[in-house]
Amino acid sequence: MILGTVKSTVVSTRKMPNLVGYKLLLIEPVYGNINQLIVAGDSIGAGIGEMVLVTTDTTTQYAIDRQAPIDAFIVGIVDAPPVEGK
Amino acid sequence: MILGTVKSTVVSTRKMPNLVGYKLLLIEPVYGNINQLIVAGDSIGAGIGEMVLVTTDTTTQYAIDRQAPIDAFIVGIVDAPPVEGK
Amino acid sequence: MILGTVKSTVVSTRKMPNLVGYKLLLIEPVYGNINQLIVAGDSIGAGIGEMVLVTTDTTTQYAIDRQAPIDAFIVGIVDAPPVEGK
Amino acid sequence: MILGTVKSTVVSTRKMPNLVGYKLLLIEPVYGNINQLIVAGDSIGAGIGEMVLVTTDTTTQYAIDRQAPIDAFIVGIVDAPPVEGK
């Protein structure tokens, strides 16, 4: 998974029917190329500025109730930024 | 998913039979390396210049009716570019 | 999918039995890091210098008759390089 | 798989129910962009500073007992850093 920070919501009115009901959030990676923002689905209720754990690829399907064309999904909200060695 | 802008159509006459019927669009990523354009299938009717949401990998299969060798598919058209903090 | 140009054939005599019968082609990406060449399976008959459409990952399995350990496969030959705005 | 070094634990109280029970560890890649840290699940008991082998993508599911939205998982602890030619 990657660690990311929620930057904003993404609104799409014309979308696939099986995407309806998921909040879509723009995520800035904490590590690596921070300019490479991605869009992840959310059902936990992550808020702007929160640090989240995002899983990608087909493993997203184990985070949702019905199959959907979503390749990134928030699976957890991180309590505090990790501290090296702890 | 990634956010991208539709740049042009991609025409392929000699292609796999199970690709027939899908519009293929060249997509420029909004974030990250914008030179790394990809080709995505489309069934929503995205137009040149529109900002779209693209899912990748095997999750594309949940956006189409029958299985096909397509690793990127447009799943939504974004209403407006996301604004940080909103 | 990515757009790529066929550069050469890749010959492997000692290989997995379920790879036998597929032509293996070295592909140079048209966009992004053009030094990051990949090897894709081919059953359409793409020739050296042709621009092709390559799907990756497990979606390759929908381009072949029997399952095989191939993570990139040519799914179409592009008629002409895409022109922005068309 | 990639080789990585365990840097710290990642704590997430609000997370998907099927993530409960897995230790989440922050991993620094040994090769490539070492700033691109990822979070991997662990059930072997890897410790801070140990060099581990991480598998990604849906192949993680073969390392766990029940399906879960985890795209990186520790599958081995490396005895010693690999030495070229051996």
Added chain:
Amino acid sequence: MILGTVKSTVVSTRKMPNLVGYKLLLIEPVYGNINQLIVAGDSIGAGIGEMVLVTTDTTTQYAIDRQAPIDAFIVGIVDAPPVEGK
């Protein structure tokens, strides 16, 4: 698939039970970022210095007899480095 050169073996005593029996090899990519070495499973018997064809992702499962958490696997040994135009 990617082309890579076998650099060394990777030894892991504490590992997932379903990884036992596969040789693990450190692979240097021939193209792209050659510093981004990966670890691939091998059952063909590739030797140090040989150029190999590596498949990634879940497609590795079609190269092995039983499912295992391995996201890169050697599927062929290349006869000779590819020559452009041939």
